[in-house]
Amino acid sequence: MDMSEQNKFDSIIFDLDGTLWDSTGNVAVAWQNAINQVDYVDEVMTQEKVRSITGMAYNVIFDTLFPYLDAAKRNELMAICAKSELEILHTRGGELYPALDETLGYLAGRYRLFIVSNCQNGYIEVFLKLSGMAHYFSGHQCYGTKGNPKAENIKDIVNDYQLKTPVYIGDTMGDYNSATKAGVPFIFANYGFGVVENGQIATISSFGDLVKML
Structure with a gap:
């Protein structure tokens, strides 16, 4: 990602599994x-x-x-x-990825943070409780809430919180496709479970890479 992109976003929407933790x-x-x-x-x-x-x-x-x-x-x-x-x-619980707490702390001081996952109701809440990181996030949405696909849930977060320039971070081609359908640029976390060969605006190899990137 070009350095000029660093101040482009007002918010970050995260996938959960393969991006924030491995359960x-x-x-x-x-x-x-x-x-x-x-x-x-x-x-x-x-x-x-x-x-x-x-x-x-x-x-x-x-x-x-x-x-x-x-x-x-x-x-x-x-x-x-x-x-x-x-x-x-x-x-x-699950295994938190390295540098999660300090990286989220850094990002929360600069962006509004959200989670959108294809999980069931209650799953994101378990992550937030066990990780102790609920205070970093402004909101979340999941498949279990309305039965909607991830692209629609990303749109819900964007609309409900009036986000102007969000970016989505995930680890699978499904995440990329969902972000693209929602009209949100995508950062690929290649330490997760999937492969995205092109189309992302940037790729990270560890969660802590976001400190230098954003």
Whole structure:
């Protein structure tokens, strides 16, 4: 990113998984606990499987992982997984990326900060509580609130908070596509779970890179 871009933005909207923290190990444990409660799924949930679908809308995740289930069973399993996930994460949380606290502190002094994720209701709140970083953020939106895709949720944040020049930071092609559809420039976090080869205005290799960049 050109140095002239540094003062261009008034706000930053973050993806959560793969950008601010990695909870995939504990999510895999939670989903396995859920699978063990039903008699129509016989497979092992791994961290690799969870990482492969991270960033998808919550309902699309279960469509992708369990295409052989009918809608009723898939929805039942999704509800059990969601409950188990929040229970496990409330106690175990996820792995915060290095320099998260100090970098967010720096950015919060210069920009309004937000989170938009494709997660279920309650998930962002768990992150904010366990990380102790809720005070850095002005608001958040997720798939679970209205069932809307990420692009619409980004637009909601932009409109609700009257943002003029936001930038979105995420780690997957889905994040890039959502930001683009919302008309928001995109910074790619390449330490996360996905690959974005072009179209981003900048790429970071660690969260702390944002201090020099922004």
